[in-house]
Amino acid sequence: MLDLTYDAPAPKTIAGATSDWELVIGLEVHAQVATKAKLFSGASTLFGAEPNSNVAFVDAGMPGMLPVINEGCVEQAVRTGLGLKAEINLNSAFDRKNYFYPDLPQGYQISQLYHPIVGEGEVLVEMGDGTARVVRIERIHLEQDAGKSIHDMDPHMSFVDLNRTGVALMEIVSRPDIRGPEEAAAYVGKLRQIMRYLGTCDGNMQNGNLRADVNVSVCKPGDYEKYQETQDFSHLGTRCEIKNMNSMRFIQMAIEVEARRQIALIEDGQEVVQETRLYDPDKNETRSMRSKEEAHDYRYFPDPDLLPLEIEQAWVEDIAASLPELPDAKKSRFMADFGLSDYDASVLTAEAENAAYFEAVAEGRDGKLAANWVINELFGRLKKDDDKGITDSPVTADQLGGIIALIKSGDISGKIAKDLFEIVYTEGGDPAQIVEERGMKQVTDTGAIETALDEIIAANPAQVEKAKVNPKLAGWFVGQVMKATGGKANPAIVNQLIQGKLGL
Structure with a gap:
């Protein structure tokens, strides 16, 4: 079990007309398994293919066609279960869920009701306010997806895509x-x-590769604690299920509006x-x-x-x-090894590719400085540039390092570094060579x-007197020296000299 080191968030309370109510939510998340072939056939899972082009005879429900289990799908389910610290069932079985719908050609869906491949697990969910909760996983089972009914191509007809x-x-x-x-x-x-x-699902919600059915009910304050003591679901109120949610924002909006209903x-x-x-x-509403x-x-x-x-x-x-090393473990290691804050470690481990990039930049270097440059400079620049991801970064980890x-x-x-970063981002090249060739090296010659x-002080006696009365005005001299040296003077040396010459 996870070691919960955070305070659990307070339950969401909604004020009704007569009293306060609390929300109770359970989710059934449908994650498309990351495999090239389907669960029971060798047909392709490639997204965006021509309608009905990725269909094997068994997918189409042709008579006499028998399903053959895809071992890769089983392995991915086991990997997911292990990643969620769940029990792996060495013996599981498939069942038929019978219902009729045009995009279900077999007339049933093959699923695992009675004996799922993965049992109980848990996941630590961290909130933005620093609190967290362990959410228990009841089960993970494998099942086959249905096809897609298309109703908007012709006002008088519906079409079915079995891909x-x-x-x-x-x-x-x-x-x-x-x-x-x-x-x-x-x-x-x-x-x-x-x-x-884990590489078991790409998480692409826009393509329908990750979607959720959200079960929502409301109860009076204190009733949830009674459920925890008795495991009697009647304390939680009658639940309604909101189907096929494929947006984080819409999940939140749907829960709120359904609870109020x-x-x-x-x-x-x-x-x-x-x-x-x-x-x-x-319309921001749920309907039956x-x-x-x-x-x-x-x-x-x-x-x-x-x-x-x-x-x-x-x-x-x-x-x-x-x-692989999973997000929670990687985040803890980044905080311990590189001295990062909770926030910075969370940002850098949000995606595996981001974490790998940062680690390559920070290897043998100042971890906090590396984190600052990756998060603020690189991520910020990528976001401005059509919201690119780290895999599209024109600046390699070696270059940023x-x-x-x-x-x-x-x-x-630091100022020269930002100019150098922009050159590397737009033109490429070796940073050290660019600094040498373009004369960007910082001036550290005290003389x-x-x-x-001295020239600036001699030319501005009035400003000297003002700075002696108000030391904060010494910054004016810093700016003038940086201007005189083309921004190349070492700021620490500049400040030290100004303090000595003005007697501050």
Whole structure:
């Protein structure tokens, strides 16, 4: 279990017309498994292909076609479970979830209701205010995705694209441990971060590769504590499920508006009906989709075409040994090894590529200075440049490390370093060579700086007297010396000389 060293966030409280209410949220996150082939066929999972071009006979539900499990999908599910500190079930099985929909050609979805491949786990969700909560994972199971119905190409017709049919999904089911909209978004974000580190899901929400069904209910203050003591779900109120949320912002908005809808119903003397709802971001409202089905409504039964899935403990241990350093561990190490703040370490470990870049820059150098340049200068410049990512950076880790080395050696000042950074960003080249060729090296010759300062003092006696009365005005002399030396004078030497000559 995780060592929780933070205070848990306070639950989100919403004031109703008659009393206060608290939110209770559980999520079912559907993550597309990062594999080239589907769960039970060799058809491609490539996004953006022509409609119905990535479809095998078994995906299309053709008679006599039998599913064959993709071992790569199983491995990715196990990796995800290990990354979430979850129990890996060596014996699992697939079931058929029966329902009719045009984009489900088999008439059923192959899933894992009774015996999932991954059992209980947990994830530490950190909030922006420094608090955190452990959210319990109930299970992770493998299942196949359905196709896509398209209704906007012709006002009189609907079309079906089966390219997604059979794509492997991991459904990550949480306990009802989440207590507010921001926490729900942070939880999804943390799952996304971990899976991207693991390489088990790319987390692309825009393409539908990561989406969430959000279960929302409201209860009176104190009722959640009763649930924790008794595990009696009746204390949590009737829940409604909001389907297919693929935006962090919309998840927060949908939870807020759905909670207020439920509170208004209860305080008006009506009952909340357990149902599945959709969120309309344009109207900022949820609306009824269908009554919430129970497991028996889908007539689940073991899939007769698939044998129980048995994996060996040695295989699981091999996968565990291959796991990368995960975000929480990397963040702690960055804080310990490089002396970074919690905030800076969080920013740098948000993506695995960012962390690797920073570590290459900081290797053998001043970690805090490296973090400042990566976060403020590089990330800021990339954001201005069409919001580029670190993989598109024109400045390599070696180049940025070279700039930092020149600062630490005293060859360039912070101001010169920013000019040098812009040259490297736009033109490329070796920083040390650029400094040498363009005469950008910092002036550290005390005699030369002193000569320039003496001339400025002699030419500005009135300013000297003002500075002696108000030492803060000594900064004017710093600016004048920097101007006289083309910005190359060592600022520390300049300040030292000014303090001595003006007797400050």
